[in-house]
Amino acid sequence: MSNNRTPRLKSFWQKAILWIYPFLLAYYPIFALRNHNITYVDISTILRTLLLVTAGTAVVGGATYLLVRNLEKTGILVSVIVLLFLSYGHFYIQIEDSLGHPIQHRYLVGGEFLILLVITILILKKDPAARVISQFLATASVVLLAMGLFESARYDFGVYRAMSNASQKEAPKAQTQDNKKWPDFYVILLDGHTRSDVLKSRFGYDNSDFTRQLREMGFYVASCSQSNYASTKLSLTSAIYGDYIQNIVEGGALPPLETSPIDQTLKSLGYKTLAFENRASGHFDLKEDLRLSRNQMAFGKFDLLGGINEFEKMMVDTSFLRFVVDTELIPGFDNDTLQEWDLREHYSQTNFILSELEKVPEIPGRKFIFAHIMVPHSPYIFAPDGSFRRDVHAISGYRSNSEFIDNRLPSTLHAIIEKSDPRPIIIVMGDHGPATRTTITKQMRMATLDAYLVNDAAKAQMYPSITPINAMRIILNAHFGGAYPRLEDVSYYAYQLSQLDDADIIANDCAPVP
Numbered sequence: 001m002s003n004n005r006t007p008r009l010k011s012f013w014q015k016a017i018l019w020i021y022p023f024l025l026a027y028y029p030i031f032a033l034r035n036h037n038i039t040y041v042d043i044s045t046i047l048r049t050l051l052l053v054t055a056g057t058a059v060v061g062g063a064t065y066l067l068v069r070n071l072e073k074t075g076i077l078v079s080v081i082v083l084l085f086l087s088y089g090h091f092y093i094q095i096e097d098s099l100g101h102p103i104q105h106r107y108l109v110g111g112e113f114l115i116l117l118v119i120t121i122l123i124l125k126k127d128p129a130a131r132v133i134s135q136f137l138a139t140a141s142v143v144l145l146a147m148g149l150f151e152s153a154r155y156d157f158g159v160y161r162a163m164s165n166a167s168q169k170e171a172p173k174a175q176t177q178d179n180k181k182w183p184d185f186y187v188i189l190l191d192g193h194t195r196s197d198v199l200k201s202r203f204g205y206d207n208s209d210f211t212r213q214l215r216e217m218g219f220y221v222a223s224c225s226q227s228n229y230a231s232t233k234l235s236l237t238s239a240i241y242g243d244y245i246q247n248i249v250e251g252g253a254l255p256p257l258e259t260s261p262i263d264q265t266l267k268s269l270g271y272k273t274l275a276f277e278n279r280a281s282g283h284f285d286l287k288e289d290l291r292l293s294r295n296q297m298a299f300g301k302f303d304l305l306g307g308i309n310e311f312e313k314m315m316v317d318t319s320f321l322r323f324v325v326d327t328e329l330i331p332g333f334d335n336d337t338l339q340e341w342d343l344r345e346h347y348s349q350t351n352f353i354l355s356e357l358e359k360v361p362e363i364p365g366r367k368f369i370f371a372h373i374m375v376p377h378s379p380y381i382f383a384p385d386g387s388f389r390r391d392v393h394a395i396s397g398y399r400s401n402s403e404f405i406d407n408r409l410p411s412t413l414h415a416i417i418e419k420s421d422p423r424p425i426i427i428v429m430g431d432h433g434p435a436t437r438t439t440i441t442k443q444m445r446m447a448t449l450d451a452y453l454v455n456d457a458a459k460a461q462m463y464p465s466i467t468p469i470n471a472m473r474i475i476l477n478a479h480f481g482g483a484y485p486r487l488e489d490v491s492y493y494a495y496q497l498s499q500l501d502d503a504d505i506i507a508n509d510c511a512p513v514p
Helices: 002-036 043-068 071-099 105-125 127-168 196-203 208-216 232-241 261-268 310-318 321-327 335-357 394-419 442-446 468-480
Strands: 185-190 272-276 290-292 367-373 425-429 450-453
Touching: 002 043, 002 071, 002 127, 002 310, 043 071, 043 310, 071 105, 071 127, 071 310, 071 321, 105 127, 105 321, 185 232, 185 394, 196 394, 208 394, 232 261, 232 468, 261 272, 261 367, 261 468, 272 335, 310 321, 310 335, 321 335, 335 367, 335 394, 394 425, 425 468, 450 468
Parallel strands: 185 367, 185 425, 272 290, 272 367
Antiparallel strands: 425 450
């Protein structure tokens, strides 16, 4: 009996591998693209792509098997079709870079069709060759996917190690009175929001009414604030940790926000973390207890029905969909439609965040709330009155987006404060200045909006040129009993970790406003 069972098991696994390996080959380009942009792409961001590629490979596999009626030949042909489909855009980009101008799609499509035709003819005629090639592809699929997963896991392990090291550092000791009402803590990140003086001198926009409203609500507005770094990833991480990236980076990876001193302190006091879904949510993972989104979320984290995200747009650009979109082969599936879908989703998601923030105080319990609002950052789609209006010009578009958020945010903040007891801690910060490098100086890039609603002890220690690192230290000390010393305020013109060693230090030449 055992002698008969062994061949049957062997035959089962041989057939299973023939069915499975085309899927493994299809997954490799996805993980390779994720690894190329791994700092900004978490696993949840690629879920829909994995699901769609799985479904597409299954459909192609089923149809091919019905025509060929041979598992080995089916596996080879499906693998070739999938790899040609997923690599088309890469070939297009490489040829464009080599020639200095785009290749006409008909030549590249013709070339890929010819490759597929030749391979199909050879495979259908050569049974022994099909067996050898299928074995090679099965082995290659495992090796390639293992390489992709290893690269991804190595980065994730670096994050885990950074998280482990950060979690071992002593968090500030908070006074834990059981009957004390601890304030909700909001971090509202206005992506790319610059200082008032830059808005006025470079963009011709006076936002003094906005800053006046903030001050009337009790905020300290730092009139000469600067970011500590030039990119969102570095700036926000350093702000949440209250320390310079050079002091907290471990193993070539940034530590996750969830192991920051403020996060550990709040968790020890029973706070829950809330975050909002947006087009850049894959850049940061707070391991939040609740993620708020206007779209259907799978397992509370994965966006299933929202607009196309940044990673999915890259997949479109690097696959055969590049041809479909560029040639408008499918009515309604073109660059303009995809962009409109993306922009409308961004518009709706931004308004959702602003509206839902007003309801957050009604959620029971102690809360740490992170809201990353991608305004006034591009795309420039907001008119000052909040209506949808596209603007392709960097100066007028940025000004319009800035006017919108400055007009809209005060009512949200007022509602939060009115509904909160005790008064909440609120940080309203720009992570960096405007993003148009051709028209913006390094000083303007580092100039940011920074406003803090804090207790009197913290407010008394704020100063016009404060940077987010020192602001967080003051808050930790004044609100939660920390003992963090003030550091020198330094602004590094660096977008990535690799640039830190040679980064320019941007002096603060701003004149404080009384």
